Amino acid sequence: MQLTAAQRRDVIQWDARSWSRALPLWQRALDGRPTPLKALAVGEREGGLSLWLALMGHQVVCSDLRPLPPGTSAMHQRHGVADRIEYRAIDICRIDHPDAHFDVAVFKSVIGALGSREAQEKALAELHRVLRPGGVLLFAENLEGNCLQRSLRQRFAPWVTYWRYLLWPQDKDLFSRFSSSEFRLFGLLANLGRSEAQRTVLSHVDDLLMPLLPERWRYAVAGVCRKGGSV
Numbered sequence: 001m002q003l004t005a006a007q008r009r010d011v012i013q014w015d016a017r018s019w020s021r022a023l024p025l026w027q028r029a030l031d032g033r034p035t036p037l038k039a040l041a042v043g044e045r046e047g048g049l050s051l052w053l054a055l056m057g058h059q060v061v062c063s064d065l066r067p068l069p070p071g072t073s074a075m076h077q078r079h080g081v082a083d084r085i086e087y088r089a090i091d092i093c094r095i096d097h098p099d100a101h102f103d104v105a106v107f108k109s110v111i112g113a114l115g116s117r118e119a120q121e122k123a124l125a126e127l128h129r130v131l132r133p134g135g136v137l138l139f140a141e142n143l144e145g146n147c148l149q150r151s152l153r154q155r156f157a158p159w160v161t162y163w164r165y166l167l168w169p170q171d172k173d174l175f176s177r178f179s180s181s182e183f184r185l186f187g188l189l190a191n192l193g194r195s196e197a198q199r200t201v202l203s204h205v206d207d208l209l210m211p212l213l214p215e216r217w218r219y220a221v222a223g224v225c226r227k228g229g230s231v
Contacts, residue, residue, distance in 0.1 A: 022184070029224040039105070043109070044089060047068065051075065105130075112142050112166070121174060128177050133227060136226050139222070186218055
C-alpha cells in the first residue's frame with residue numbers, strides 16, 4: 001500500500017523518512033493474508049500504527065498503558081478509519097486478551113521504556129501468547145547506536161535515565177520464542193536533527209553512509225517475527 005505524504009507523517013510521526021523504512025518489511029509480511037485481520041497495536045499514544053493497519057482494512061485494537069488522548073481518535077476520524085479501530089488501555093506486560101486472539105501485533109519505540117531486559121522479555125512473551133499460530137509481530141525499536149548517539153542522549157534526552165536501548169546483535173535472543181524472524185537496521189544521523197525538516201535531510205545523508213559504515217552504529221531496528229503453526 002502506497003501512503004500519501006500526509007498518511008506517512010501521521011503513521012510514523014517522528015523522523016518519518018527513517019522509520020518508514022520499516023513499512024516495506026512489514027507490508028511483505030502481511031501481503032497475501034486475508035482482510036480484515038485482527039490486530040493489536042500497543043504503545044499507541046498517537047495512534048500511528050493503528051492508522052496504518054486500518055488503512056489496509058484491518059480491525060485494530062489501538063492501545064496504550066494509559067487512556068488515549070482525544071487527538072488520537074480525531075486523527076483516525078480525519079483519515080476515515082475510526083470505524084475499524086477500538087481503543088483500550090493495555091499494559092504490554094499483562095495483556096488482558098486470551099491466548100491466540102490476534103493475527104498481528106505491532107509496536108514502535110515502546111519496549112525501551114520498560115527499562116529492563118526482564119520486562120522486555122515479559123512483554124514479548126505476552127505478545128507471542130496473544131498471537132494465533134502463524135501470526136506475526138511487527139516492530140521497530142531504538143538501538144543503543146554509535147558513540148555519538150550515546151553521548152548526545154546522555155546530554156539531551158531526559159528519558160535516558162530509565163530507557164533500555166536494545167543492544168545488537170546481543171538482544172536478538174529476546175525474539176527467540178518466535179519460529180522465525182527477519183530484521184532490518186537503519187539510521188545513523190537523522191535523529192540528530194532538531195526539526196523534522198532537518199531529520200529528513202539527514203536521512204538522505206544516511207542513505208549514502210549506511211552501506212559504508214558498520215551496522216552496529218545504526219540507531220533503530222525493524223523486525224517481523226512469526227509465531228509457529230499454520231495461519
